[in-house]
Amino acid sequence: MSEPLLQVENLKKYYPIKSGGFGKVSETVRAVDGVSFSVQEGETLGIVGESGCGKSTTGRMIMRLIEPTEGKIVFNGKNLMDLSKGEMRKARKDIQMIFQDPFASLNPRHTVGHIIEEPMIVHKMGDRKQRQKRVEELLELVGLSAYHAGRYPHQFSGGQRQRIGIARALAVRPKVIIADEPVSALDVSVQSQVLNLLKDLQKQFNLTYIFIAHDLSVVRHISDRVGVMYLGKIVELSESENLYNHPNHPYTKALLSAVPVPDPEVKTQRIILQGDVPSPAHPPAGCTFHDRCPVAMDICSKERPHLKKLDDGRMVSCHLFH
Amino acid sequence: MSEAILKVDGLKTSFFTDDGEVPAVDGINFSVNEGEILGIVGESGCGKSVTSLSIMGLLPSPPGKIVGGHIYYKGEDISHAKESRMRKLRGNDIAMIFQEPMTSLNPVFTIGDQLIEAIRLHNHLSKQALTDRAVELLKLVGLPRAKELLNEYPHELSGGMRQRVMIAMAMSCNPKVLIADEPTTALDVTIQAQILDLMVKLNKETNTAIIMITHDLGVVAQMCNRVVVMYAGKVVEEGDVKDIFNHPKHPYTEGLIQSIPDLYGKKDKLYTIKGSVPKPGSIRQGCLFAPRCEFVMDKCKENTPELLGDSHKSRCFLHQEQA
Amino acid sequence: MLYYSVKRLLMLIPVLLGMTLIVFGIIHAIPGNPALTILGTKATPEAIHSLNKSLGLDNPWYVQYFSYLKDILSGNLGTSIQTNSPISSEIWPHLAATIELSFVAMIIAVFVGINAGIISAWKQNSFLDYTAMILALIGVSMPVFWLGLLEQWGFSIKLQWLPSIGRDDIRNSVNPITNLYLIDTLLQGRFDQFWMVIRHLILPAIALATIPTAIIARMTRSSMLEVLKSDYIRTAKAKGQRMIWIVYKYALKNAFIPILTVIGLQTGLLLGGAILTETIFGWPGVGLYIYNAIQYRDYPVIQSGILVIAFIFVMVNFIVDLLYGLFDPRIKYR
Numbered sequence: 001m002s003e004p005l006l007q008v009e010n011l012k013k014y015y016p017i018k019s020g021g022f023g024k025v026s027e028t029v030r031a032v033d034g035v036s037f038s039v040q041e042g043e044t045l046g047i048v049g050e051s052g053c054g055k056s057t058t059g060r061m062i063m064r065l066i067e068p069t070e071g072k073i074v075f076n077g078k079n080l081m082d083l084s085k086g087e088m089r090k091a092r093k094d095i096q097m098i099f100q101d102p103f104a105s106l107n108p109r110h111t112v113g114h115i116i117e118e119p120m121i122v123h124k125m126g127d128r129k130q131r132q133k134r135v136e137e138l139l140e141l142v143g144l145s146a147y148h149a150g151r152y153p154h155q156f157s158g159g160q161r162q163r164i165g166i167a168r169a170l171a172v173r174p175k176v177i178i179a180d181e182p183v184s185a186l187d188v189s190v191q192s193q194v195l196n197l198l199k200d201l202q203k204q205f206n207l208t209y210i211f212i213a214h215d216l217s218v219v220r221h222i223s224d225r226v227g228v229m230y231l232g233k234i235v236e237l238s239e240s241e242n243l244y245n246h247p248n249h250p251y252t253k254a255l256l257s258a259v260p261v262p263d264p265e266v267k268t269q270r271i272i273l274q275g276d277v278p279s280p281a282h283p284p285a286g287c288t289f290h291d292r293c294p295v296a297m298d299i300c301s302k303e304r305p306h307l308k309k310l311d312d313g314r315m316v317s318c319h320l321f322h
Numbered sequence: 323m324s325e326a327i328l329k330v331d332g333l334k335t336s337f338f339t340d341d342g343e344v345p346a347v348d349g350i351n352f353s354v355n356e357g358e359i360l361g362i363v364g365e366s367g368c369g370k371s372v373t374s375l376s377i378m379g380l381l382p383s384p385p386g387k388i389v390g391g392h393i394y395y396k397g398e399d400i401s402h403a404k405e406s407r408m409r410k411l412r413g414n415d416i417a418m419i420f421q422e423p424m425t426s427l428n429p430v431f432t433i434g435d436q437l438i439e440a441i442r443l444h445n446h447l448s449k450q451a452l453t454d455r456a457v458e459l460l461k462l463v464g465l466p467r468a469k470e471l472l473n474e475y476p477h478e479l480s481g482g483m484r485q486r487v488m489i490a491m492a493m494s495c496n497p498k499v500l501i502a503d504e505p506t507t508a509l510d511v512t513i514q515a516q517i518l519d520l521m522v523k524l525n526k527e528t529n530t531a532i533i534m535i536t537h538d539l540g541v542v543a544q545m546c547n548r549v550v551v552m553y554a555g556k557v558v559e560e561g562d563v564k565d566i567f568n569h570p571k572h573p574y575t576e577g578l579i580q581s582i583p584d585l586y587g588k589k590d591k592l593y594t595i596k597g598s599v600p601k602p603g604s605i606r607q608g609c610l611f612a613p614r615c616e617f618v619m620d621k622c623k624e625n626t627p628e629l630l631g632d633s634h635k636s637r638c639f640l641h642q643e644q645a
Numbered sequence: 646m647l648y649y650s651v652k653r654l655l656m657l658i659p660v661l662l663g664m665t666l667i668v669f670g671i672i673h674a675i676p677g678n679p680a681l682t683i684l685g686t687k688a689t690p691e692a693i694h695s696l697n698k699s700l701g702l703d704n705p706w707y708v709q710y711f712s713y714l715k716d717i718l719s720g721n722l723g724t725s726i727q728t729n730s731p732i733s734s735e736i737w738p739h740l741a742a743t744i745e746l747s748f749v750a751m752i753i754a755v756f757v758g759i760n761a762g763i764i765s766a767w768k769q770n771s772f773l774d775y776t777a778m779i780l781a782l783i784g785v786s787m788p789v790f791w792l793g794l795l796e797q798w799g800f801s802i803k804l805q806w807l808p809s810i811g812r813d814d815i816r817n818s819v820n821p822i823t824n825l826y827l828i829d830t831l832l833q834g835r836f837d838q839f840w841m842v843i844r845h846l847i848l849p850a851i852a853l854a855t856i857p858t859a860i861i862a863r864m865t866r867s868s869m870l871e872v873l874k875s876d877y878i879r880t881a882k883a884k885g886q887r888m889i890w891i892v893y894k895y896a897l898k899n900a901f902i903p904i905l906t907v908i909g910l911q912t913g914l915l916l917g918g919a920i921l922t923e924t925i926f927g928w929p930g931v932g933l934y935i936y937n938a939i940q941y942r943d944y945p946v947i948q949s950g951i952l953v954i955a956f957i958f959v960m961v962n963f964i965v966d967l968l969y970g971l972f973d974p975r976i977k978y979r
Contacts, residue, residue: 050510157598187365187537187599192581192592199591214510221583221592244585258515260540262582264563267544272519273512276480380882413885425876430898430973440884475974491884 003077004038005208006062006095006176011035011071013057017281029281031057033232035071036307041175044202044209046223046240048216048255052277054232055212059178062210063095064088075176093123096169098162100181105165106153112139112164113149119171138167143197159190166197176208183218195222216259220244228252231288232280234307238314248316250293287319295320326353327531328377328416328499332391333401335369335376339385344602346372348555349391351629354499357529359522361546361563363536363578367599369555370535374501376401378418379408395499414444417492421504423484427476433460433487434472440491459490463520482513486520493524503535518545539582543567551575554600554610561634571636573615609638650967657963664955665717669710672948717952723945727938732949736934740953741824742812743923743930747915749850754857755908759897761858762865762904766873767892777862784859793852793925800848808845810927817841849926853919857911864907868900875899901972909965913958 013032032054039045049055060066062073064080073080075095083091096119099105106115116135120126126134136146142163153161162182169177179198183191199222201207213219219226220240227237228251236249247253254271261268273292278284284291290300299319307317335347347369354360362370375381377393379400393401395415400408412418420426428436437456441447447455453472460468463486476484485505492500502521506514522545525532534546542549542563549566551559551574559572570576580593597614605613608623615622617640629637636642684692697703701712716723722732761781765774801809812826813819819838822829827846830839872878873896881891920932927933931950938946970976 050512159598188539188578189365189581189595190598192583192594193596195583196592196594216511217583217585220585254512256585258512259585260514260518260538260544261585262539262543262567262579264543264567270515270519272515276482276513277510378883380879409885409887411885412883418883420876420880422876426880428877428881428895428899429975431895439886443885477975488880491880 002040005041005076006210007038007072007074008058008062009036009072009074011058011061011073012069013054013061013066014069027281029279030232030283031280032061032068033280033283035229035232035234037227037234037237039176039208039210041208042202042206043224044211044222046219046226047210047212047229048214048219048226049229050214050255050277052231052280053229054280055214055229056180058229059097059180059210059212062178063092063097065097090123093119093172094174095176095178096172096174098165098169098177098179098182101185103153103158103161103185106161108153110152111149112151112153112156115153115164116149116168116171119168123172125172134171135167138170141170141201142167143193157190158186159193162186162194163197166194166201170201170205173205174207176210178210178212180212181214182211184213184215191218198222216244216256228255231277231283233288233317234315235289235317236315237307242312242314248310248314248321249289249318250295250320251289254294287317325356327356327396328533329353329394330373330377330391331394333373333376333388333393334390335372335381336387336389337385338387343389345555346386346602347376350552350555350557352550352557352560354531354533356498357525357531358547359525359532359534359545361534361536361542361549362552363539363542363549364552365537365578365599367554367602368552370552371503373552374418374503374533374535377501378412378416379403379405380412380418410444413440413492413497414495415497416499416501417495417497418501418503419485419488419492419505421507423481423488423508426488427484429476432473432475433479437472437487437491437494440494444495455494456490459494460487462493462524463487463490464516465490480513481509482516485509485513485517489517489520489524493528493530496528497530499531499533501533501535504537505534506541507536507538514541521545539567539579551578554605555602556610556637557629557635558611558638559634559636560629561631561636565634569634571631571634571641572611572638573617573640574611575636577616653963653966657959660959661956662714664959665714665952666710668948668952668955669713671951672944673706673709675944722949722952725938725943725946727941727943727946732946735946736931736949736953738821738824739929739931739934742928743916743919743932745812745825745827746846746849746853746923746928746930747912747919749846750853750915751857751908751912753850753854754861754911757854758858758861759865759904761862763869763892763897765862765866766869767888769870774866778866781859781862784855785863787855789852789855789921790925792855793849793922796848796852797925807848809848812845812929813838813841849922849928852926853915853922857908857915860911861904861907865900865904868903869896872896872900898972902969905965905968905972909962913961916954916957916961 011032012034015029015031017027017029035058037045047055047058057066061068068081071081075091080088080091113135116138117131120131120134125131135149139146139148144160144163153164156164183194186194195218198209202209209222211219211222223240225238226240226243227234228249229235230251236243236247236252243252244256247256254273257268257271271294275292278288278291286301286303287293287305290296293300297319303319305317305319305322307315308322309315310321330350330352332349332351333347334345334349337344337346350373362373364370372381372386376388381387388401391401392399395411400411434456437459438452441452441455456472457468460471465471465483465486479487506517509517518541521532524530534541536542546563549561549563550557551566551572553574559566559570559575566575567579570579574595577593577595581595583592595614600610600613608625609627612618612622619639622639627637627639627642629635630642684696701709720733722736724730725732725735728735761777765777768774797809800807808814817838819826819829819842820833822832826842827839830842878891878896881895919930920936922928923930923932924936931954935947935950938950
C-alpha cells in the first residue's frame with residue numbers, strides 16, 4: 001500500500017467550560033477525543049455519526065479552522081500542526097472545504113464570479129484574465145453556465161448554490177476536499193445530481209474526499225471506506241461494502257438498522273437504542289457506548305476499548321472483538 | 323374499507339404577495355380513513371406543509387388564503403369554518419406536531435404548563451386529574467421521570483424528548499387525526515427510529531389516523547398504508563404504499579425512488595431528475611413536470627393531465643394512454 | 646440566584662467607584678476656584694489661601710479624592726454653598742418628589758406602551774397598528790418642554806381642569822412624613838389631599854411619560870412580532886388556544902426581556918432626566934434642585950446631585966438584571 005496522502009493521528013479537541021467568575025475550569029467537553037485515520041490519494045473516506053459526535057469538528061480541524069488540542073495531521077509527509085499561521089494559509093490551497101448550508105456559506109453581496117475567483121486571488125494564481133477564464137471553465141464544469149458569473153447567490157436554487165460552492169473549492173486545484181454535509185440541505189432529486197457531480201469530478205481530477213454526513217445511504221454511495229463516530233471517537237472503520245453488509249460494532253448495527261429503507265417490502269429488524277447520546281462533557285466510563293449497548297458486558301463499563309484492526313483489515317473499537 | 327374521516331376536495335390555497343397570487347396548493351384531493359397512516363410526500367415547495375396548515379386553519383393570513391375547494395371533517399366542511407369552531411376542533415379532533423421540536427415548545431413555560439394547558443382546553447377536569455392525565459401521557463410516549471418532567475423547561479430536554487412531549491400534547495385529547503409535519507427530519511436517525519416506532523404504536527393503540535408529511539421516502543415506506551405524492555402544488559400520484567414503491571406510475575415518483583442512494587447495494591451512478599422544481603405559478607400550461615420529464619410527449623406541454631385511476635391514481639398521460 | 650446577586654453587587658463596587666472618580670474629575674476640571682466663589686471677587690489672597698487650606702484644596706488631587714470618598718461613605722455629601730445646610734438632609738425631599746413623579750410616569754409608560762405595542766404587533770399593518778406607530782413616532786420626536794407647555798395651556802389655562810405647577814396647593818400643603826406625598830397623605834388619612842396630589846401629578850407625569858411610552862411601544866411591537874412568528878405560537882394555536890391568551894400569556898413572557906431592558910434604561914433616564922419637566926411644572930425634584938444649583942454655581946450640590954442620580958441609574962439596572970431570570974428560565978445565574 002502506498003503512503004497515505006493524509007494521515008490524522010490521535011486528533012483531540014477539548015473545550016474547557018468555565019464556571020464562576022474566576023475562570024475555573026469546571027468541566028471539559030471532549031468534542032473529539034483521539035481520532036486517527038488515513039486517506040489514500042483518490043479515495044473517499046466517509047465519516048458518519050449523529051449530531052454532536054464530533055464529525056464536523058474533525059473535518060474543520062484537518063484544515064485547522066478549529067485548532068486541535070492535540071494530535072498530528074500529516075499531509076504529503078508534512079505535519080500541518082507544525083506550520084505557522086501564514087504557512088497554514090498556503091497549505092489550505094491543497095485542502096479545500098465544501099459546507100452544508102449553500103445559503104449561508106456564500107457572501108450574498110458578491111457575484112458568483114467573484115466568489116469563485118476569490119480563492120485564486122488569495123493564493124495569487126494567474127492574472128485577472130486567466131482567472132476570469134478559469135471561473136468560466138469551473139462554472140461549466142459544475143454544470144452551470146459561464147454567463148452565471150455575473151449573478152448573485154440569491155438568484156440560484158439550493159442545488160445550484162452547492163454547485164457554486166464546489167466550483168469555489170475546485171478553483172485552486174486542491175488535492176483534498178473536505179465535504180461537510182454537502183447534500184443534507186438539498187431535496188432528494190437535487191441531492192443525487194450533486195452526488196453524481198462529486199463522483200465525476202473525483203474521477204476527472206483524482207480528488208481525495210473526506211465526506212462527512214449523517215445520512216448513511218449517501219455516505220455509502222460515495223465512500224470507499226467509512227468511519228463511524230460516536231461521542232468524539234471512531235468506533236468502527238472499514239471498507240464501505242464490509243461495514244454496511246457486515247457491521248461489527250453494536251452501535252454501527254443499531255445505526256444501520258434505524259435507517260428507514262425506501263421499500264415497503266423490506267421490514268428491517270430495528271434495534272431501537274434507548275435514551276439519548278450522553279453529553280460529551282460527561283461521557284460514560286469505560287466504553288462510551290456501554291450504557292446504551294444492547295450487548296454490553298461487565299468489562300465494558302470498566303475498560304475503554306481501543307480501535308483494533310481485525311484480521312480482515314476492519315477496525316473496531318469494541319470488547320466483543322478483543 | 324373504513325370510513326373517510328377527513329376529506330380534502332379540490333383544495334386551492336394561494337399566497338397573495340406583491341407579485342400577485344402565488345398558488346401553493348392547486349386543487350388537491352385526498353382522503354384519510356379512520357385509523358390509517360397516510361403519507362404525503364414531496365420535495366420542498368410542493369405544498370405539503372401548506373396543505374396541513376390549510377386543514378388546521380393555521381395558514382399565516384395574510385398572505386395565505388384558501389381560495390377554493392373544501393375540507394370535510396366527519397362530513398362537516400371546515401375550510402371556511404369560524405375561528406371559534408376551529409378552536410374546538412384543533413387539538414381535540416385534529417392535532418398536529420411539527421418539524422422542529424427545538425422551537426415548537428414555548429421556552430419560558432414548563433413542560434407541565436404546556437401539556438396541562440392542552441388537556442384543559444378541551445376537558446373540564448380537576449387540577450389533580452389534569453396532573454394525573456399529564457403524567458399518564460408522558461408515560462404513554464415513553465418518557466422516564468414523568469412527574470419531575472412536568473416541572474422542567476424545554477431547554478433541559480433533548481430533541482427526541484421534546485418531540486415526545488409534542489406527541490404527548492397532540493395525543494392529549496385523543497384526536498381522530500394527527501397531522502405530523504416532518505416530525506423526525508430534525509432528529510438523528512436512531513432517535514428518528516424511536517419516534518417513528520412510538521407513532522406506529524400509538525396509531526395501533528388509539529386508532530388515531532396519522533397524516534405523515536415528509537420528504538423521506540424511507541419513512542413513508544416503513545410507516546404508511548397509503549401514499550400521496552405531491553409535486554408543485556398538485557397530487558401527481560396516490561395509492562397503496564406497495565403499489566407506489568413497486569409500480570410507480572408517475573415518472574416523478576419513479577425518479578424520486580430511483581435517486582435515493584441504496585443502503586444495501588452499490589449503484590455506480592445515481593438516477594437524477596434533471597433541473598429543479600419550477601417556481602409556483604411559472605408554468606401555466608400543460609403538465610407541471612413536463613420540463614423535467616424523461617418521457618415527455620407533445621401533448622404533455624399543451625394539455626394538463628387529470629388525476630385518474632381507481633385505487634392507484636396518477637396524473638400522467640403515459641399511463642392513461644395504456645389504460 | 647443569591648450567589649449571583651451578591652456577585653453582581655460586588656461587581657457594582659468598581660462601577661460606583663469609577664462614577665465618583667468621574668464626578669470628582671469633572672468638578673475639578675471646571676475652571677474657577679471654589680474659595681473665590683465663596684468669598685467673592687474682593688477677597689484677599691491670604692483669605693483665599695487660608696480657606697483653601699481649611700477646605701483641604703491645597704492637598705494633591707488623590708488626597709482630596711480619598712477624603713471626598715470617605716465623606717460619601719459616611720453619608721456626608723457636603724454642604725450647600727447657597728443654603729449652608731448639609732446636602733444629605735436637603736436632597737431627600739427633592740429626591741422623593743422626583744421618585745414619585747418618575748414612578749407614576751413609568752407606570753403610565755409601561756401600561757400604555759406595552760399594550761400599544763402588543764396591539765400593533767397582533768394587528769400588524771392594520772389601521773390600529775399604523776395609528777399607534779405614528780403616535781409613537783410623534784411621541785419620540787416631541788420635545789418635552791413643548792408638550793408640557795401645550796398641556797398647561799390646554800388643561801390648566803383653557804379648560805382649568807388640572808393644576809399646572811407644584812406638588813400641592815400652597816394653601817393646602819401636605820405635611821411631609823416620608824416626602825412621598827401619595828404615601829404621606831394616605832398615612833394621615835387625608836384623602837382630599839391624596840386626590841389633590843394626584844391632580845398635580847397628572848400633567849407632569851404625562852409629559853414625562855411620553856418618550857418612554859413611545860420607546861416601550863416600539864420595542865414591544867418589534868419584540869412581539871418576532872415572537873408571534875415563532876413555532877411555539879403555532880403550537881399553541883394548534884392546541885386550540887385563544888389568540889388573546891396566546892398573545893398576553895405566551896408571547897408576552899417571551900418578548901419581555903428586551904422590553905424590560907428598555908424599561909430599566911428609561912426609568913434610569915427619567916430619574917435623572919426630569920430636569921426639563923420639573924422646571925416647566927415647578928416640580929421640586931432633584932432636577933429642579935440641580936438646575937437651581939447650577940444657576941448659583943453651588944458645586945457641592947451639583948456634584949452630589951449628579952452622584953445620586955448616577956447611583957440610582959446603576960441600581961435600577963442592577964435590579965433589571967436580576968429580573969431577567971424571572972422571565973426566562975434559560976438565563977442561568979452563576
